[in-house]
Structures are given as structure tokens and as C-alpha cells.
Amino acid sequence: MTIKNDTERANLIEGGKRLAAVLETLRVKVAPGVTAEALDDLAEQLIRDGGDTPAFLGYTPEGARRAYPATLCVSINDEVVHGIPNESVKVLKEGDIVGLDLGLTHGGIIVDAAVTVPVGEIDGKTKQLLAATRDALVAGIAAAKPGNHVGDIGHAIEKVIKDAGFTVVKDLGGHGVGELVHEEPFIANYGRPGEGELLEEGMVLALEPISSAGKAAVVLAPDGYTFRTKDGARSAHFEHTILLEKDGARIVTA
Secondary structure, X not given: OEOOOHHXXXXXXXXXXXXXXXXXXXHHHOOOOOEHHHHHHHHHHHHHHOXXXXXXXXXXXXXXXXXXXXXXXXEEOOEEEOOOOOOOXXXXXXXXXXXXXXXXXXXXXXXXXXXXXXXXXXXXXXXXXXXXXXXXXXXXXXXXXXXOEHHHHHHHHHHHHHHOOOEEOOOOEEEEOOOOOOEEEEEEOOOOOOOOOEOOOOEEEEEOOEEEOOOOOEEEOOOOOOEEEOOOOOEEEOEEEEEEEOOEEEEOOO
């Protein structure tokens, strides 16, 4: 999506604020004994109470066999992204990490964001994994400005994750967002500076570094949505929706 007028810009920014508030409420609720389904139920309630619509619930990505059955993606430990919270009992345990990925539609515009949250106390290596992936998102956003290219974003993200001793999950990445949940361009979390699509003012993008404490390979679970690391290593995922403005990226979901 490219923002075309002040109304679209206002709806994008307001939707981002609302999504950020919902995600923060969910983050605080994460604790041992909490179920993924309870988090999903709360996410839907908060979005609808605000007068908005869950963007993931009922959405069918290209190539999927069925629509996504929940509001919130809840991905635990070696689950990389798109974990389904409400088709089996998933209970958070002390020492887990959990990715919370959420989208909502406000004023006809979709926003998308994600955080990975520790459940109680986690080990040192896992803390480093989360910190590196979060820092990679900051680096990717800094590289997202008009006149740069998609490859500049991927290069910035990959460097932070690799320098920290972790691995980029190359099969998954960021994307355009706004009119649909997933739009062009695909934004790989690796790349070469100056390569790929030119970034232009007004673009709306969802940047989402996805890392692994082990190898990069992932496998798709039989549910058709949940990606896991092939070697069972833990994975982290952070995401913001951004608007490319004249002087750089505005974080819509901050």
C-alpha cells in the first residue's frame, strides 16, 4: 500500500496505536499457566471492543488450504511463526518464549506487529536471541527510507543477527501491508545494499526479523500454518508496521 491522502494516513496511524496497545496488554498477561487460547480470546475481545476487526481471523494466504482460524498467532519456543492458539491446548511454562503476532483493520487499513516475550525467567542465550532480533528490527527500520532499496533493509537485519551469533530464517520475512495482510514487496531478512525494489515515500511496510538459535531450515506443521525450526532450536520474531516518510520511517505500531 502507498498512502494517498490524509484520511488514509490518519487511519493508519490510529490503527497502529490501537494495535500497539492491544499487544502491550497481551504481553503483560504472559505468565506460566496461561493458555494460548486465553491470549487469543483476549486479543479478539480487545480489538472488537475498540470497534476494529481482527485482520488474521478468517484470512486465507496465497497457497493455504484453509482460512486462519484465530485472531492471534501464538508461537512457542521452536515454533517460528503462525502458531495456532485454539486448535490444541497450549499452556505456557516457566522458561518458554512466546511469539505474539497480531493484525487489525481500522478504517479499512490493516496494521501488523509482533513481539517475542519471555515466560518468567529464561536462560542467558535465549535473552541474547531476543535482544539480537529486537535490535535487528531497529536496524532494519533505520535502513528503510526513500531512495534506499529492499536489500538495504535485509542487509541491516542480517548483519545484526549474524554478528550476535544467531541465524536468519531465510524462508520467511517482511512484506507490504495496508490493503491486504500480505502485499508486495517481500522483504527478506538478508540481502545486499542497493539491490531489490526501490523504497518510496508513502509505502507501508511490515518489517519482521525472524531468527533461530540453531540452523535456518524450517518445516511446516500438518496444520498448514505453524512453521517450526527443523532442528528444534528456539526462534524469535519481532515486527513493526512502518510508514516511509520523507526523512525516514515512522513506526506506526510503536
